[in-house]
Amino acid sequence: MIAAGRSATPSDDGLALFTDFYELSMLQAYFEEGLYEAAVFSLFVRRLPQRRNYLLACGLDTVLEQLEGLRFEPSDLDYLAGLDRFSERFLRWLEAFRFTGTVRAMPEGTPVFANEPILEVTAPLPEAQLIETLVMNQIHLQTVQASKAARLVATADGRPVVDFGARRMHGLDAALKGARAFHIAGVASTSNVLAGKQYGVPVSGTMAHSYIQAHHDEAEAFGAFARLYPETVLLVDTYDTLEGVRRVIELSGELGDDFRVHAVRLDSGDLGELARQARRMLDEAGLQQVGIFASGGLDEHRIAELLAHGAPIDAFGVGTSMGIAPDAPDLDIAYKLAEYAGEGRLKLSSGKPILPGAKQIYRRREGNRFAGDTIGRQDESQPGEPLLQPVMRDGQRLPGHSRDLDTLREYARAQLEQLPPGIRAIEPAETPYPVAISPALQAHQDAVTRTIQARYAASGRTSETGDGDHSND
Amino acid sequence: MIAAGRSATPSDDGLALFTDFYELSMLQAYFEEGLYEAAVFSLFVRRLPQRRNYLLACGLDTVLEQLEGLRFEPSDLDYLAGLDRFSERFLRWLEAFRFTGTVRAMPEGTPVFANEPILEVTAPLPEAQLIETLVMNQIHLQTVQASKAARLVATADGRPVVDFGARRMHGLDAALKGARAFHIAGVASTSNVLAGKQYGVPVSGTMAHSYIQAHHDEAEAFGAFARLYPETVLLVDTYDTLEGVRRVIELSGELGDDFRVHAVRLDSGDLGELARQARRMLDEAGLQQVGIFASGGLDEHRIAELLAHGAPIDAFGVGTSMGIAPDAPDLDIAYKLAEYAGEGRLKLSSGKPILPGAKQIYRRREGNRFAGDTIGRQDESQPGEPLLQPVMRDGQRLPGHSRDLDTLREYARAQLEQLPPGIRAIEPAETPYPVAISPALQAHQDAVTRTIQARYAASGRTSETGDGDHSND
Numbered sequence: 014m015i016a017a018g019r020s021a022t023p024s025d026d027g028l029a030l031f032t033d034f035y036e037l038s039m040l041q042a043y044f045e046e047g048l049y050e051a052a053v054f055s056l057f058v059r060r061l062p063q064r065r066n067y068l069l070a071c072g073l074d075t076v077l078e079q080l081e082g083l084r085f086e087p088s089d090l091d092y093l094a095g096l097d098r099f100s101e102r103f104l105r106w107l108e109a110f111r112f113t114g115t116v117r118a119m120p121e122g123t124p125v126f127a128n129e130p131i132l133e134v135t136a137p138l139p140e141a142q143l144i145e146t147l148v149m150n151q152i153h154l155q156t157v158q159a160s161k162a163a164r165l166v167a168t169a170d171g172r173p174v175v176d177f178g179a180r181r182m183h184g185l186d187a188a189l190k191g192a193r194a195f196h197i198a199g200v201a202s203t204s205n206v207l208a209g210k211q212y213g214v215p216v217s218g219t220m221a222h223s224y225i226q227a228h229h230d231e232a233e234a235f236g237a238f239a240r241l242y243p244e245t246v247l248l249v250d251t252y253d254t255l256e257g258v259r260r261v262i263e264l265s266g267e268l269g270d271d272f273r274v275h276a277v278r279l280d281s282g283d284l285g286e287l288a289r290q291a292r293r294m295l296d297e298a299g300l301q302q303v304g305i306f307a308s309g310g311l312d313e314h315r316i317a318e319l320l321a322h323g324a325p326i327d328a329f330g331v332g333t334s335m336g337i338a339p340d341a342p343d344l345d346i347a348y349k350l351a352e353y354a355g356e357g358r359l360k361l362s363s364g365k366p367i368l369p370g371a372k373q374i375y376r377r378r379e380g381n382r383f384a385g386d387t388i389g390r391q392d393e394s395q396p397g398e399p400l401l402q403p404v405m406r407d408g409q410r411l412p413g414h415s416r417d418l419d420t421l422r423e424y425a426r427a428q429l430e431q432l433p434p435g436i437r438a439i440e441p442a443e444t445p446y447p448v449a450i451s452p453a454l455q456a457h458q459d460a461v462t463r464t465i466q467a468r469y470a471a472s473g474r475t476s477e478t479g480d481g482d483h484s485n486d
Numbered sequence: 487m488i489a490a491g492r493s494a495t496p497s498d499d500g501l502a503l504f505t506d507f508y509e510l511s512m513l514q515a516y517f518e519e520g521l522y523e524a525a526v527f528s529l530f531v532r533r534l535p536q537r538r539n540y541l542l543a544c545g546l547d548t549v550l551e552q553l554e555g556l557r558f559e560p561s562d563l564d565y566l567a568g569l570d571r572f573s574e575r576f577l578r579w580l581e582a583f584r585f586t587g588t589v590r591a592m593p594e595g596t597p598v599f600a601n602e603p604i605l606e607v608t609a610p611l612p613e614a615q616l617i618e619t620l621v622m623n624q625i626h627l628q629t630v631q632a633s634k635a636a637r638l639v640a641t642a643d644g645r646p647v648v649d650f651g652a653r654r655m656h657g658l659d660a661a662l663k664g665a666r667a668f669h670i671a672g673v674a675s676t677s678n679v680l681a682g683k684q685y686g687v688p689v690s691g692t693m694a695h696s697y698i699q700a701h702h703d704e705a706e707a708f709g710a711f712a713r714l715y716p717e718t719v720l721l722v723d724t725y726d727t728l729e730g731v732r733r734v735i736e737l738s739g740e741l742g743d744d745f746r747v748h749a750v751r752l753d754s755g756d757l758g759e760l761a762r763q764a765r766r767m768l769d770e771a772g773l774q775q776v777g778i779f780a781s782g783g784l785d786e787h788r789i790a791e792l793l794a795h796g797a798p799i800d801a802f803g804v805g806t807s808m809g810i811a812p813d814a815p816d817l818d819i820a821y822k823l824a825e826y827a828g829e830g831r832l833k834l835s836s837g838k839p840i841l842p843g844a845k846q847i848y849r850r851r852e853g854n855r856f857a858g859d860t861i862g863r864q865d866e867s868q869p870g871e872p873l874l875q876p877v878m879r880d881g882q883r884l885p886g887h888s889r890d891l892d893t894l895r896e897y898a899r900a901q902l903e904q905l906p907p908g909i910r911a912i913e914p915a916e917t918p919y920p921v922a923i924s925p926a927l928q929a930h931q932d933a934v935t936r937t938i939q940a941r942y943a944a945s946g947r948t949s950e951t952g953d954g955d956h957s958n959d
Contacts, residue, residue, distance in 0.1 A: 028658075028680075030679040030680040030682075030683055031652070031658060031661070031678070031679070031680045032652075032679055032680075033650070033652060033653070033677040033678065033679070033691055034677050034678075034679050034682075034689045034690055034691030035677065035691030035692055035693055035694055036691075036694075037679060038691060038692075038693065038715060038718075039693060039694060039696070039697045041714065042697065042710060042711055042714050042715075043700075045710075045714055046710055048700055048701075052696075052700065054696070088683075089683065092682070092683040093679075096682075096689070098715075138700055142694075142696060145653070145694075145696075146652050146653050146678075149653040149654065150652060150653050150654070150655065150657065150658065150661060151657075151658075153653070153654050154656050154657045157656070177506070179504070179505075179506060179619050179623060180506070180618070180619050180622040180623050180626070180819075180821075181622065181623070181626050181816050181817070181819065182623065182656065183627050183630070183655065183656035183657065183659075183660040183810075183815075184623065184624075184627045184656065184657055184658075184659030184660040184662075184663055185501075185504060185623065185624075185657075185659040186656075186657030186658040186659040186660065187656040187657040187659065187660055188504070188623060189657075190657055204506040204507050204508065204619075205504070205506065205507075205619075206503040206504070206505055206506070206507050206510060206566075207501075207503040207504045207505075209503075209507075209565070209569075210503055210561075210562065210565040216507045216569070217507055218506055218507030218508030218509075218511060219508055219511075220508055220511065220512060221508055221509075221512060221615075221618075222822070222823070222833050222835070223512075223525075223527070223615060223618075223822070223823035224512045224515065225833075226823045226826065226831040226832070226833060227516075227521055227525065227611055227823060227826045227831070228521075229941070230941055230942065230945040231942065231945070232945055233945075237515060237518075237519055238515055241514065241515050241518055242511065242515075242571075245511075250835045251833045251834070251835055252833065252834045252835070252938070252942050253834065253942070254835070256942075256946060259946070260946070280835070281835040281837065281838060282835070333816050336816075337656075337815045337816045339812075339815050339816060342656075342810045342812050342815045343654050343806050343809075343810045343812060344654070346653075346654065348653075349695070349696070350695070350696035350699045350700060353699065353700045358699040358700070359699070360695050360698075360699060360724045360725065361724070361725045361726065362695070362723045362724055362725070362727070362753070362754040362755070364754065365754060465725070468702070468703055469703065469704065469725050469726070469729075472703040472704070472705055472706075473729060473732070473733070
């Protein structure tokens with residue numbers, strides 16, 4: 014057991030309690046009422062954020078691993094017992110709790126659009142209910158992160174993008190999962206060493222201003238670092254960026270054939286203009302092989318602007334903008350009951366429709382491009398490739414879906430290449446990607462709606478009071 | 487040991503590797519060069535976000551606990567050895583690594599402004615360097631969260647605000663630490679059960695639409711839930727909000743004296759209008775004691791608008807807007823070397839000044855209000871209360887600073903009350919809170935700047951090339 018201060022979260026608790034309190038309240042009610050039949054829940058994003066033409070689904074493998082291991086530990090049950098809300102019988106039932114359901118999902122690295130299920134869970138109602146908070150939190154996080162990173166990678170157009178976000182991302186888990194999601198989306202490496210250890214993401218880094226500041230002078234700091242790490246990147250903006258570049262050139266004279274510095278890093282000022290001047294100075298000194306690495310407040314729009322103006326930058330370090338995604342830090346993600354005991358379910362509350370039943374997404378291609386999707390019923394057939402595949406059955410991951418990060422990254426790359434150019438662009442698309450509802454699914458939604466409306470009206474025994482006609486659509 | 491899928495992060499790794507790769511590269515360089523003397527690092531926010539008049543410092547106790555336990559585990563050292571970058575001697579040194587430094591900090595729940603150190607670390611250079619990423623990440627997270635929550639609590643003006651954010655916050659750590667930070671900032675309770683267990687934050691919750699949907703009809707669901715949890719909150723908007731309210735009223739007739747439902751929850755539609763109509767219906771039915779709980783896309787501006795229009799809402803559930811703080815999800819936080827080996831340090835790069843040396847913040851009062859701050863040198867005396875207090879010495883937490891969440895919450899409440907009303911308001915302040923630099927600190931900064939400039943010019947042996955005059959200010 015790892016003491017609280019030493020582990021990557023405040024304790025080594027399991028994840029069964031990472032749930033909203035109402036889930037456990039409902040679970041006890043289901044337990045008391047005997048509502049154990051099969052439920053289908055769909056996880057989907059209701060609307061794309063204004064600044065996203067598509068999302069990149071991510072986080073599935075993380076969730077499946079969490080579901081396989083979901084257990085209530087004795088200390089969890091002690092805590093719940095102390096809340097004076099749950100019966101001893103129910104706590105004994107929780108003690109034996111395992112997730113035994115089926116999950117169908119699109120592979121990580123698949124572009125996804127509004128209302129398309131990223132995954133669907135079929136399980137006894139209490140099991141499918143309990144996992145709501147965890148599944149939403151984890152898929153939301155990595156999907157936000159991968160979707161943002163894909164924009165940066167596309168904009169850098171082949172130049173490496175490096176994740177510098179750990180210091181300002183929202184906590185330890187965000188920084189660790191982020192490094193994973195970014196790598197799947199095409200980011201070259203991360204500065205986050207623990208993410209390197211946990212996920213095998215390549216780690217990289219340069220030097221900080223504090224290293225320069227701690228030395229008596231900058232040239233001494235450059236020399237010491239380059240002798241220890243010959244193929245390093247030297248940070249040149251601590252005192253004066255171009256004077257820093259000149260000192261790197263001087264160092265190349267001192268070291269001669271031992272000079273193997275890979276790049277200089279610019280971290281402040283007018284990066285485009287400084288990159289041009291630094292490039293000219295390095296070239297004039299015969300140091301064409303020394304690259305220019307830029308960082309400091311970069312996002313995809315700033316990178317696009319730098320490259321459009323021909324800034325000779327070879328790689329980008331991106332921190333906060335990729336790590337937090339401030340232009341779209343949250344998604345209108347939902348995990349909704351779509352079927353229970355074989356009957357389609359939905360709600361009628363305003364602006365938040367649910368597509369009932371188990372579904373499938375069919376994606377059509379024209380040549381090498383995705384041409385449009387149809388969301389249909391699971392058991393129907395539509396033109397195009399079905400995106401949701403079984404990945405877990407009876408609570409066990411199925412073989413066949415990849416968990417290897419390099420394989421997922423290559424899959425994502427190939428998927429992103431197939432997006433229409435206007436959808437992959439960082440500016441809002443003039444025409445959104447076409448997503449249709451199949452006639453059979455539409456008919457099912459209409460039928461379920463009619464059934465529920467009729468049953469609702471019939472159950473309103475005193476609806477003649479007149480309050481029933483205030484629909485909040 | 488907890489298997490990966492069961493713990494609240496992907497593994498039970500310690501936190502020593504939660505650091506940027508360049509920190510370890512610099513550490514090995516410091517080790518090789520013998521740079522072990524005392525360094526002072528300051529953690530501060532360079533600028534307040536546009537939509538914040540103040541920040542609420544938070545996360546200190548979390549960080550101190552992490553620093554006390556910081557160790558490189560055998561598996562960490564194995565991973566580092568495999569990177570082919572670090573010498574065996576250096577890895578042996580890491581094996582014995584402990585944080586032995588001193589930390590001075592403002593108490594959690596203290597309002598803080600631009601350039602004011604939230605904490606200062608004094609430690610041998612490598613120790614103070616290694617912890618940069620972790621300390622920044624953790625203080626940044628909880629300060630973002632507490633600062634946002636304080637705005638919601640102030641706006642709700644005594645009505646309870648409940649944290650519903652777990653499902654969309656950025657990962658597990660953000661959701662757990664958020665519940666802690668929110669509670670310090672005055673939030674009443676959280677839906678996050680694991681946060682309740684780990685931090686003792688009160689947990690609460692109502693019911694989800696899925697519970698209603700899973701039942702044959704709404705009235706049946708209300709009845710079952712209210713019989714199991716008599717003092718519950720019933721969610722009324724699954725099908726038709728006011729018809730839902732009517733069914734709650736019917737239930738009160740059925741249950742008679744056993745009807746003890748605490749509130750109805752509105753989660754969609756025009757919350758202000760629905761609250762007014764629901765209030766009227768409940769009052770006409772003699773159910774004055776049944777409150778109205780509102781949720782669904784709320785933030786401080788929406789709450790202010792609802793209350794300004796007299797919406798009879800008794801409590802608010804807030805999720806994404808508090809959890810992610812989309813209007814200010816990141817801070818321009820920095821952790822900068824301010825002194826090494828007894829000499830003030832800074833950098834000259836554009837737009838990012840550093841105040842050299844160990845510092846103190848003096849906060850003046852006029853009556854019961856904070857009237858202005860002066861950032862001075864640690865060893866000088868200025869009018870006002872000094873905010874930075876020793877909280878850790880020789881790597882051990884000092885007794886005396888509170889770790890109790892209720893005490894921190896009460897301290898924060900009293901602190902927030904002392905802010906000038908225009909600063910505490912959610913709209914941008916016309917006049918920012920006054921923060922001055924003391925003459926002694928200004929003189930020190932000038933002197934250190936001159937020393938560094940002179941040394942820098944002298945060390946630029948061939949500065950007559952003319953490239954040295956391109957200042958990137």
